[in-house]
Amino acid sequence: MSILSLLKSRYDTLSKAETKIANVILAAPESATGMATATLAGKAGVSDPMVSRFCRTLGCSSFPEFKVKLARDLAQKSSFITEAVSTGDSANTIIEKRINANQAALEYLRSHIDAKAVDAAVNLLCNARQIVVAGMGGAAAIAQDAQHKLFRLGIPTVAYDDHLMLRMAAAGAAKGDCFIMFSFTGRTRASVDIAELASASGASLIAITNPASPLARLADVTITSGDELEDTTVYVPMTTRIVILTIIDILATGMTLAQGPDIEPHLKKIKSSLEATKTKPRSKTRKQ
Numbered sequence: 392m393s394i395l396s397l398l399k400s401r402y403d404t405l406s407k408a409e410t411k412i413a414n415v416i417l418a419a420p421e422s423a424t425g426m427a428t429a430t431l432a433g434k435a436g437v438s439d440p441m442v443s444r445f446c447r448t449l450g451c452s453s454f455p456e457f458k459v460k461l462a463r464d465l466a467q468k469s470s471f472i473t474e475a476v477s478t479g480d481s482a483n484t485i486i487e488k489r490i491n492a493n494q495a496a497l498e499y500l501r502s503h504i505d506a507k508a509v510d511a512a513v514n515l516l517c518n519a520r521q522i523v524v525a526g527m528g529g530a531a532a533i534a535q536d537a538q539h540k541l542f543r544l545g546i547p548t549v550a551y552d553d554h555l556m557l558r559m560a561a562a563g564a565a566k567g568d569c570f571i572m573f574s575f576t577g578r579t580r581a582s583v584d585i586a587e588l589a590s591a592s593g594a595s596l597i598a599i600t601n602p603a604s605p606l607a608r609l610a611d612v613t614i615t616s617g618d619e620l621e622d623t624t625v626y627v628p629m630t631t632r633i634v635i636l637t638i639i640d641i642l643a644t645g646m647t648l649a650q651g652p653d654i655e656p657h658l659k660k661i662k663s664s665l666e667a668t669k670t671k672p673r674s675k676t677r678k679q
Contacts, residue, residue: 394460395420396619397449399576400603405448411435412445416461424462428454489629496620496630500637503615511612512571512597513645516546519569519595524550525557525585529628530573533635537571540643543661545654554581561588568594575618575631577604586610599635614638 398413405413412435416423423431431454432439442454451457480488516522522541526534531552538550551557561570570589574582577600586609589596598610601618617634647654 393464393619394449394451394457395464396601396603399578399618400601401449402578403605405445408435408437408441409445409448411437412442420461420465424458424465426458492630493633496617496633497637499617499620500615500634503617504638504641505614508612508614509641509645512614512642513649515569515595515597515612516541516571516642516646517649518567519546520565520567521569522546522548523557523560523564523568523570523589523594524548524573525552525570525582526550526573527552527554527557527579527581529632530575530635533573533632533639536636537573537639537642540639541646543658544643544646544650545657554585557581557585558588561585561592561594564589564592564594566593568592569597570594571597572599572606572610573616573635574598574600574604574606575616575628577601577606577616577618579606582606583609599638 395417398416402410402413412431415431415435426434428439428442432442435442446452446454446457449457451460524534524537524541526532526537534550534552538548542548549560551560564570568589570586572582572586577583577598583605586596586598586606590609595612596610597612597614598606599614600606600610600616602613602615604618607613615634617631620630620634621628647658
């Protein structure tokens with residue numbers, strides 16, 4: 392695990408002073424690689440020894456060692472996945488970089504997704520009384536995509552992107568309901584609160600998120616969101632969005648196959664209902 396991913400996963404376990412240090416680093420990781428111990432301590436409002444203690448918490452013997460790992464992490468992010476575009480890049484270069492990044496993200500998913508977790512998630516979804524899809528902020532559009540694919544599989548499915556609506560849905564849930572939550576980092580307080588409410592109500596919970604996050608610890612099944620591929624606390628999710636959309640396709644396909652041929656007439660009926668909404672194709676006229 393990269394040093395940034397490790398820091399994010401342990402964020403909620405840090406002491407008050409260590410949290411102050413973490414906030415300074417997460418706010419500007421590139422700047423942190425060039426800071427002296429005294430500089431970081433001053434910005435965080437802690438003592439120099441506390442910086443050393445913070446580094447040992449993350450498995451580093453000293454702040455210089457931490458900075459080396461952080462710099463290496465940032466370099467790998469840039470060259471392997473993020474491939475941040477530069478001023479002056481041509482359209483061809485932008486196309487190449489984004490496609491390469493997305494291809495690399497799918498290869499990451501291939502090697503990191505847990506087939507047993509997928510089977511467990513499909514089983515929960517297929518046996519649910521109703522499915523509630525939750526996604527806020529950058530995950531809102533992803534939640535809508537999931538609802539669009541899952542509702543047609545014979546199980547009532549709704550999607551919410553509003554915090555208050557989700558709290559009410561979680562509080563009103565019951566045994567047999569299944570929540571599927573999308574969160575890039577799994578550290579958003581609102582997401583964790585909603586997960587706690589849903590679990591307390593007896594609903595099952597599938598989390599597509601960072602497997603080491605507070606949200607993941609509350610879930611019955613967790614599937615990686617690919618959060619370590621890009622820093623979604625700084626950048627608009629691009630690569631991670633591709634990963635999660637692919638996971639949705641995997642779950643929807645798994646549910647379809649699990650229901651067998653009996654689902655085919657239902658899917659055909661839904662698809663056929665759209666025919667009346669389309670204009671008729673123009674008839675070809677012969678040239679005189």
